[in-house]
Amino acid sequence: MKHIILIICLCLISSCAQTNSSTTTPTLSSDVFNKSAIAQNETITLNTYVVANWQSPYQSADIAVDLTIVTPSKQQLTLPGYYVSGQSGELSHWQFKFTPAEVGTYTVKVLINNNNMLQHGKTEQFTVSQSTLKGFLRSNDKWSFQYDNGQLFRGLGENFGWEKRDNDDSKFFKELHEKPRFNYDYMLKSLSEDGANIFRTWMIFWNLPVDFQHVDNNARYENTNERFNPSGIKRMNELLDIASKYDMKMILSLDSHAAFSGQGWNFNSYNTKNGGPAETVAEFFTSDEAKQRYKDKLRFMVAKWGYSSQIAAWEFFNEIDNVMYNGEHQHISDDIIVAWHKEMSEYLAIIDAHNHLITTSISHREVDGLFDLPSIDINQSHLYKVTNDIPEIISKFEKAHDAPYFVGEFSAEWDWSQNFDLIQEEMISDYKQGLWFGMFSPSPIMPLSWWWEYFDEKGTSAYFNHVKTINDLMLSTGNKALAAQSVNNSNAQLTTLALTNGKKAFVYVNNPSDTAQNFTLNNLPSLSHLDKIYDCESGEFIKVKHTGDYTLAAKQNWVIIYNL
Structure with missing residues (x-):
């Protein structure tokens, strides 16, 4: 830039x-x-x-x-x-x-x-x-964002939570996770080449520790007596340069539950033991001094990096519910968390002259009132081991809160102590399936997978280009906002989802079974106007004789496109 x-x-x-x-x-x-x-x-x-x-x-x-x-x-x-x-x-x-x-x-x-x-x-x-630059991402509707120049955007990518740590805690993939290539320079270049346009990353005491005087488990960073960590600032500057180079949008998680629970609180700059204003985690959310300190942090973040259109959204917390609970015991009330988010989101909206989107996230416990705050632009939760339910869950959140929603993390497995190689086929198919389910659901960002090292090692990330092909078609060929399209499939064993962009109807059909399945589609006025059929696994448009009857091979999925 x-x-x-x-x-x-x-x-x-x-x-x-x-x-x-x-x-x-x-x-x-x-x-x-x-x-x-x-x-x-x-x-x-x-x-x-x-x-x-x-x-x-x-x-x-x-x-x-x-x-x-x-x-x-x-x-x-x-x-x-x-x-x-x-x-x-x-x-x-x-x-x-x-x-x-x-x-x-x-x-x-x-x-x-x-x-x-x-x-x-x-x-x-x-x-x-006037210039040809696209500008910043803005809220548009529940299906998409929009650049300042009017161009539509739907996020396609994954989590890259942090750069490699010195001593990773994975039971089976420690050596993989500690490989030097897992840095922003390599990953953003790789994701861009693979067809992704967005990633989500954390600020924490081992990654981008701007608000941490004490760091751990990453030789890139140094302890400091400064209010904001110079080594964290330096890497954040570099990250935005890298993101700009590859035009990768970023969801920047400003805090994580990991710095507010267990040993993480010992590194937290708000802890009185580190010279901060809060004796307990709860006081971080209730103390006037702690809240003012946090607002000054937001001032610094906005002043230093708010200029960047590569930041798609500020995210207050990764999994705020995991801060509120010790196991299943709740020690910080919903009211306290909602009041804090209301105060901080309203303040951030006032001081951010560039008007970035604002989000925060939960793991699996809903926080009453959190997703109804007017200054939270897009809601977010994390879904593991429920990928087949993603369309239903997205629809539930969208209807319950009348606000855009996205899946900030998902995978077939959440437990880092498991050997994913024993379920490799499930891990990879789940990764792919989640993207398509998200594309055909009302969400401006398709579900973002976790376990970036594993999927990079397996070459799975290249699949983004398969999804990008259809995403680009949906956004570039329409004359109306994206909307769900009603269509019936004669075969109940197949998953069928559809949407329209005003000029074309896109029908996603997935065969999860172990045998080929015959099917016909009906209740779609344009069924006689077949445009093309896209094989999701090969990433190619295929020739199929159009008789109205189709056969879809086992474990395969198509996107069938009709002209309206």
Whole structure:
């Protein structure tokens, strides 16, 4: 991505901050305001220099440096700035990163809140010209997202939860999991080549530990006394560069249950033993000091990386229900968790000038009220050993909460102590089946599999290209929103799902049995207008004589496409 550097010189000078004496008016100067135009959806970096007093530049109660923005459509935005260098009471360096989505004239100025003393900078303007860049992903409907340029998007990918650890805990695949190739550089390139367009990853004390002073089990990272971990920041910067290179969208899980349970709490920066404000995990969600610290974390995340359209969604928690329970004993109430998510999602929606999607996830226990919060854009749960039920489960969540939903993790097995090679055929067929079931269900992201090392080793990830072929057809050939299509199959042993994009009907037929099955389709007006038949396993369109009667081989599946 091309970056344009804007230099803004701003000085906030206080002759005597302790006595709240007057300060000079902040000034702005930059050649950028004399440029004819900046390209739409290209990131610009603005530098500002401030003299102010603080105990910590990462505590917004001490110092908050923001950019106020009025867009061409007159929308008013506030973009947090992030601290780069300098000392309290001396000249300090701050930056803003902004990716303008609209064409036209933007009006901006710096706003500084230093210990409740407000200072406004001079108003400046710059102009943005139209470009061919797609922009950010936005909510569209329950089947798809939409880029700023109007292009539809459905997520196809998998989890890549973390880069390889120094000492993996897998009973049977420790050697595989510790192979150096399992890093963002290799995996994002491989997934992109295999046809994927999205992945989900964690921030945790062994991976992207931006909010952890104490790290573990990954030599890439170092312990620190800094509020935010420099080694985690460095890798996060690199990750966004890699994701941009391969145009891979990311669901970024900001926290995981793993840092709030068992030994994980010992690494948590919010733990009082590590200088944090919470004596217990429950206090993380209820303490005003802990919540303010978390909001300052969100400010930093948005200021530092919110510019990136590669971030599809911020995810507050991986499996928040596993934080709430010790085994089957619930020690943190639903009300506390819902109240925390409401407060944080509303705050994040206000400070994120780029308006990324927001999600959070549960494992298998529902949290009453969580999936009905207006500022949670897309709901998410994790499904193991129930892949055949995915269409029914997606439909249930979509109807119960009237909001988009996706399966954030799935597989034939969740237990990492099992030898997957003993069920290899089931693991691989389940991986493939989940993708098709998700495609033909109302979800903007197809189910994301777990166990990335295993499926990469088996070559299963290449199957994404098979699914991509139909996904691209669905999104590129229609003139209406995707919608479920009613169709009947004469053979009850076959699974049949269908949808339409206004111009074509797509019918998915799966034969899970050990024998070939004959079938006919009916109750679809366009049955006489066969376009083509796609063999899901071979990834090829096949020639089948169209008589209305079909024979589908054992363990095979087709997508039959009709013109409307």
